[in-house]
Amino acid sequence: MRKKRVLLLSEGFGSGHTQAAYALAFGLRELNPNIQTRVIELGKFLNPVIGPLIMNAYRKTVSKQPKLVGKLYHRQYKKSMNRFTQLALHRIFYTHTLKVFDQLKPDLIVCTHPGPNAVVSRLKRLGLVDIPLYTLITDYDAHGTWTSSEVNKYLVSTPLVKRKLTDRGIPASRIEVTGIPVHPDFWHTHDKSEIQAKFGLKPIPTVLIMGGGWGIMYSDDILEYMTRWRDRIQLIYCVGNNDKARERMLADPAFQHPNIQVLGFTKEVSKLMDVSDLLITKPGGMTCTEGLSKGIPMLFYEPIPGQEEVNCEYFVEYGFGEMLTSTELVDKWFSMILEPYTSVQYRRTLLVKRNQQYNPMQCSRAVLQLMQ
Structure with missing residues (x-):
């Protein structure tokens, strides 16, 4: 019997979309070895020259003009991609999408970015594709560009996102609250002493500071301020691809x-989180979910206007973190993790909250059940 084939389509506008696709792919295979998966950043795959140029331009815009990104996000917030935009996307970037489907013959398509999602929706509307389409929204918000009448099932992070979709007229039966998937490495805890030995770390209070896949770090002197604690606290800075x-x-x-x-x-971020007592990060949907899965307290800095602001609001509101606005907050949290009892109790509280709201395996399990 032929294995079921799941094609996961993403784009590299930020690393979270593709990370979510890979996380779901790994999770599906972990739970059912008879599932065959393939992850493709479709625009880059079909346009290996133009695709990376566009991604690089977007990265520079996010780094240097975040307010512009926010304005564009809010301007289109309640609007689906219109048919002209879908046609333009198809003609410019996705002309050979049908050939990909003909070659790979997927039983299910999961899109983790609005671009491929819009193009597959258009092909379905034209009757050129008859493959179930699942849309995995990779943030804690529901921008209009994710939505299309051709989507068979939306996989969303929270009941709040589900309500935002139903307010736009999408039937509740087409929405499944699954949480954002994380790699199976985040499903369980690793041996702390082994990780410390591997990375040359000491068994002392540790802070993990992350800049995402693009390594966009805090722009002012607060990073250096943290180093004043270096004699008592271990600091791990992860700057991604920002050489x-x-x-x-x-x-x-x-x-x-x-x-x-x-x-x-x-x-090996999952392992670094296991040996850390505090995570300081930009509030990208993927990194926040990984931190949530580990039950690690989080401080958020410089959210990009738009989806990262909404991500930050969600995690702060539900008590999983706090917005980093001053050096006084650095002192407050660093002092707390120096108190072993307080730090352990706080993390236990977060794990209880996590278990009430999120199961790291839930998205992969839900997709398998929906396929059946």
Whole structure:
């Protein structure tokens, strides 16, 4: 019997969309080895020259003009992609999408980015594709560009996102609250001493500071301020693919200390979270969900106007973190994790909250059940 094939389509506008696709793919195979998965950043796959140029331009815009990104987000917030935009996307970037489907012959398509989602929806509307389409919304908000009448099932992070979709006229029966999927590495806890030995870390209070896949770090001197605690607290800076930021930090005497590590891109974030007592991060939907799955307290900095602001509001409102607005908050949280009893009790409280609202395996399980 042929294995069921799931095709997951994403784009590289931020690393979270593709991370969610891979997380779901790994989760499906973990739960059912008879599932065959394939993850493709479709625009980059079909346009290997133009695609990366567009991604790079978007990355620079996010880094240097975040307010512009926010304005565009809010301007189109309640609007689906119109048919002209869908046609333009197809003609410019996705001309050969049908050939991909003909070659891979998927039984199910899951889109984790609005671009491929709009194009597949158009092909379904024209009667050129008859494959179930699931849309996995990778934030804690529901922007209008995710929505289309051709989507068979929406997979969303919270009941609040479901309500936003139903307010736009989408039937509740087409929406499943699954949470955002995380890689199976985040489903369980790793051995702390083994991780410390592997990374050369000490068994002392530890803070993990992340800049996402693009390594967009805090822009003012608060990063350096944290190093004032380096004699008592271990600091792990993850700057992703931002090689310039890593070189700059490594050359700065403030970061040259046995209790400070500056890492580039790593696939072992789940393990670093297990040895950390506090996570400081931009509020991207994927990183926040990974932190949630580990029950680690979070401080959020410089949310990009739009979806990251909404992500931040959600996690702050439900007590999973706090917005980092001052050096006083650094002192407050760093002092807390130096108190072992207080730190352990706080994390236990977060785990109880997590268990009430989120199951790391739920999205993969839900997709398998829906396929059946």
